[in-house]
Amino acid sequence: MRDRREKLERxxxxxxxxxxxxxxxxxxxxxxxxxxxxxxxxxxxxLAGRLMVKRLQGGVVFAxxxxxxxxxxxxxxxxxxxxxxxxxxxxxxxxxIIGVTGPIFKTRRGEITLEVQSFQLLTKSLxxxxxxxxxxxxxxxxxRQRYVDLIANPAVREVFRARTKIITAMxxxxxxxxxxxxxxxxxxxxxxxxxxxxxxxxHNSLDRDLFLRIALELHLKRLLVGGFERxxxxxxxxxxxGLSPRHNPEFTLLECYQAYADYDDVMRLVEDLMVVSAMxxxxxxxxxxxxxxxxxxxxxxxxxxADLVLEHTxxxxxxxxxxxxxxxxxxxxxxxxxxxxxxxxxxxxxxRPREDDPRFVERFELIILGREYANAFTELTDPIDxxxxxxxxxARRAAGDVEAHPMDEDFLRAVEYxxxxxxxxxxxxxxxxxxxxxxxxxxxxxxxxxMKAES
RNA sequence: GCCGGCGUAGCUCAGCUUGGCAGAGCAACGGUCUUUUAAACCGAUGGUCCAGGGUUCAAAUCCCUGCGCCGGCACCA
Numbered sequence: 001m002r003d004r005r006e007k008l009e010r011x012x013x014x015x016x017x018x019x020x021x022x023x024x025x026x027x028x029x030x031x032x033x034x035x036x037x038x039x040x041x042x043x044x045x046x047l048a049g050r051l052m053v054k055r056l057q058g059g060v061v062f063a064x065x066x067x068x069x070x071x072x073x074x075x076x077x078x079x080x081x082x083x084x085x086x087x088x089x090x091x092x093x094x095x096x097i098i099g100v101t102g103p104i105f106k107t108r109r110g111e112i113t114l115e116v117q118s119f120q121l122l123t124k125s126l127x128x129x130x131x132x133x134x135x136x137x138x139x140x141x142x143x144r145q146r147y148v149d150l151i152a153n154p155a156v157r158e159v160f161r162a163r164t165k166i167i168t169a170m171x172x173x174x175x176x177x178x179x180x181x182x183x184x185x186x187x188x189x190x191x192x193x194x195x196x197x198x199x200x201x202x203h204n205s206l207d208r209d210l211f212l213r214i215a216l217e218l219h220l221k222r223l224l225v226g227g228f229e230r231x232x233x234x235x236x237x238x239x240x241x242g243l244s245p246r247h248n249p250e251f252t253l254l255e256c257y258q259a260y261a262d263y264d265d266v267m268r269l270v271e272d273l274m275v276v277s278a279m280x281x282x283x284x285x286x287x288x289x290x291x292x293x294x295x296x297x298x299x300x301x302x303x304x305x306a307d308l309v310l311e312h313t314x315x316x317x318x319x320x321x322x323x324x325x326x327x328x329x330x331x332x333x334x335x336x337x338x339x340x341x342x343x344x345x346x347x348x349x350x351x352r353p354r355e356d357d358p359r360f361v362e363r364f365e366l367i368i369l370g371r372e373y374a375n376a377f378t379e380l381t382d383p384i385d386x387x388x389x390x391x392x393x394x395a396r397r398a399a400g401d402v403e404a405h406p407m408d409e410d411f412l413r414a415v416e417y418x419x420x421x422x423x424x425x426x427x428x429x430x431x432x433x434x435x436x437x438x439x440x441x442x443x444x445x446x447x448x449x450x451m452k453a454e455s
Numbered sequence: 456g457c458c459g460g461c462g463u464a465g466c467u468c469a470g471c472u473u474g475g476c477a478g479a480g481c482a483a484c485g486g487u488c489u490u491u492u493a494a495a496c497c498g499a500u501g502g503u504c505c506a507g508g509g510u511u512c513a514a515a516u517c518c519c520u521g522c523g524c525c526g527g528c529a530c531c532a
Contacts, residue, residue: 003483059489077489094482108490125464131481133494134467140465140524152466196531241531242456251532372532403531428532441525442532452523 004093011124016088018124023048023099029065029072032104034114041105042119047072050118050125050151051092051423053132061090065100066154073108074100076116089116094132095125095151105453109316143376143449149324156444162281163433163445167234169280170273179256181231184219186212186236190408192218193350196239196382197403199249212238216255217424218411221379224257224422225414232256245441246371248268249450252429261423262378263362267339270366270374270425271298274337281436289369289435292335300337300366305330308340318359319344339364343377347404351377372445373432376425383415 002202011018025048033046047383049067059078064071078086092098102117129152130136137154143149149156171181191198193215216233225229234254241247258265276294278285285297308330309315309322317325322344334340343363345353351361363377380386390407397404433445443449 053492055491055495057489057491057495058487060491061489062491063490073492079489103483107492109492111490111492113490128482129466131494133481136466138466138524140462152499194532237532242529244531247531253532270484377532390526392470426532431532454523 004124004128006125007091007093008126011121016121017233020120020122023120023122025067025099028069029067030069033070033072034115036104036106036112040442041103044101044103045114046099046101047114048122049097051094051096051098051275052129053094054090054092056090056275059086060338061086061115063092065098066151070154073107073111073113074116075113076119081116083350085118089119092121092298093125093128095127095129096121097123097125099358106378111341129429130254140451143443144451144454146447151237158438158448159433159445162437163429165276165280166433166436167252167429169276170429171234173273173276174230174232174256179229179232179258180228182220182223182231182233183235184213184223184233188213189217190406190410192406192411194239195347195403195405196236196241199238199240208397215251215426217426218408220255220257221419221422221424222411222414224254224259225417225419229259229420230257243450245443246434246445248442249256251442251446254429255425257379257422257424259422261419262421263341263364263376263423266376266423266425267300267302270339270376270427271300273427274298274366274373277432278436281433283436287436289438290440292369294368294435295336296368300339302339302341302364304342305340306342306360307343308334319346323347330410331367331372333406334367335369337366346392348377349393350386352380353385368435371431372428373435374425374427376423379419381415381419381421383419386415387412391440 008018024046026046029047029049032047035042035045036354041339047065047067049065052066053063055062061076063074065074076089081089081243098119099122100114100119102115104112104114107113130148133220136142136149141148175181187201187210189210191211191214194217196214198211200213201210201212202208214237215239216235220231220233222430232255234252236250237253241249243249275285275298278287278296286295288294304321305326306317309317309325312330312333313325315325326340341364342354342360343351344357345361346363348363353361354360354362361377365372366374378390390405390412393405395406397406430442433439436444437445439445
């Protein structure tokens with residue numbers, strides 16, 4: 001660093017602006033490489049990017065330029081550039097951002113290369129890059145200083161490109177089916193729609209505590225009351241819980257609600273979403289995650305929770321006990337995509353009861369490799385029942401369950417105006433991206449994961 | 456929150472078992488080399504061994520405490 005600071009001052013003294021501007025690349029490195037085709041040499045092109053490695057060979061310097069799309073080799077020779085410019089090029093450091101102009105050709109070894117006719121230092125880098133051969137492995141630096149990770153490990157960029165493609169594909173499918181993409185409040189008076197502890201914050205001029213949302217559900221359903229028949233939101237939610245390879249306190253949730261649909265319709269929607277997501281990520285449906293084979297080809301298996309628990313434990317159970325048995329004995333063993341249907345009403349305060357057996361609700365979760373990827377139900381539309389459910393939750397809260405669903409009078413008022421029959425869905429985007437990009441930790445699919453204060 | 460592992464140069468890592476001058480490769484620095492590309496050659500550099508305390512003639516190494524990272528448990532998606 002000290003060396004580079006001195007170099008910076010030398011450059012300034014020589015009249016060179018180490019943070020210059022005005023250079024316009026004419027294309028990306030990828031496009032420039034494609035330009036060559038079968039010809040020997042192209043017209044000069046202008047490229048800009050970060051200098052990665054430098055190989056000096058006497059009167060010739062080879063270097064790799066990395067831009068948003070990839071890398072291309074540069075070659076600068078003393079003969080072509082002249083003594084002064086050549087020395088100045090050779091003096092560049094890995095990490096510097098430069099603009100270069102020159103024709104594309106192929107070296108003796110067959111590497112497509114830009115022959116530097118002129119170049120401009122755009123941004124001087126003061127910090128050394130991680131080593132070129134071993135790269136950057138220290139996960140603490142990779143997560144805390146993602147910018148370095150993205151420079152040093154181009155494969156990481158592909159994970160995040162895939163993430164965006166997956167989200168774009170999901171939006172595309174929902175848009176195509178006339179779902180309206182909406183924004184609902186992040187700061188809420190009543191953090192409902194899920195089973196989790198919220199973050200608390202404070203509004204100064206209102207002098208009132210507010211909560212960061214833990215789910216999107218209650219506001220989206222209010223919009224169905226308002227007459228939007230299909231809505232969705234892909235947004236950040238916040239849950240005040242521990243960290244793990246599968247948990248980040250803020251994560252991205254897709255929720256969508258469709259009037260006049262039920263959970264069978266939603267299962268088909270989930271299958272379609274999985275297919276377009278896998279395609280967007282460039283994964284075949286018969287794929288694998290961390291070495292374990294997974295077949296994402298619909299239709300997915302559908303099983304009642306009570307049947308699965310009976311099959312795996314030999315026990316007939318209902319209510320909380322059924323769910324506990326399911327989570328302990330069944331869920332880890334469900335490896336291929338499975339819709340687990342018909343959850344106990346006690347743990348589903350927002351879902352519609354089955355008409356043939358009101359101890360259960362029309363709810364499903366999609367389980368793959370023992371993990372939950374989607375949670376959905378036919379929504380409860382009866383305001384009297386909804387109030388009773390909230391009151392049951394309030395009783396649990398009074399008994400010490402801090403995650404029990406809070407009473408939400410405004411939501412009840414909305415449902416009293418009339419919520420159309422509907423199906424709703426929630427999908428944890430981060431975990432889906434983990435699956436489809438084969439990443440082991442949620443931190444590998446969140447650009448800036450939550451970390452403790454740097455020591 | 457609990458349990459376990461880890462923390463050494465800018466990066467990747469040895470050294471710790473069994474205490475005895477702080478090590479290697481790459482990067483950076485000086486020089487050589489005009490088509491190289493898994494790291495050319497020669498030379499000289501480079502350290503709060505995570506932090507603090509303790510044991511000892513002597514601590515990167517042994518002990519204690521704290522911080523951070525990773526994994527597991529708990530909580531949850």
